[in-house]
Amino acid sequence: MLFSVTMRVDLPTDMDPGAKRELLQREREYSQELQRGGEWVHIWRVVGSYANISVFDVADGDRLHGILWNLPLFPYMTVEVTPLAAHPSDIRAG
Numbered sequence: 001m002l003f004s005v006t007m008r009v010d011l012p013t014d015m016d017p018g019a020k021r022e023l024l025q026r027e028r029e030y031s032q033e034l035q036r037g038g039e040w041v042h043i044w045r046v047v048g049s050y051a052n053i054s055v056f057d058v059a060d061g062d063r064l065h066g067i068l069w070n071l072p073l074f075p076y077m078t079v080e081v082t083p084l085a086a087h088p089s090d091i092r093a094g
């Protein structure tokens, strides 16, 4: 199943720099492992924001919830999930 996910990040401005660096590194590693595994299909930066729009290809909503819930940055995120379906006008549809 395909889902579009918008993640907006809001880190405390007074966060310890070392802790922030370590947190972002863990987030990067977590994200890239899921990308390599094929479930995190796209990640794009939202121009002008500390946010991304991503596409996930996962078994179901429970799997996506588990992925998002375990993002190291999840406690500092506002997440919007949109389920996606095939479009009848898609030229790439089989």
Ligand SMILES: O=C(O)C[C@H]1C=CC(=O)O1
Pocket (backbone or CB within 6 Å): 007, 009, 027, 028, 031, 050, 051, 052, 073
């Ligand atoms: O920067 C972001 O958009 C937030 C988060 C998502 C993946 C990652 O590496 O950081």
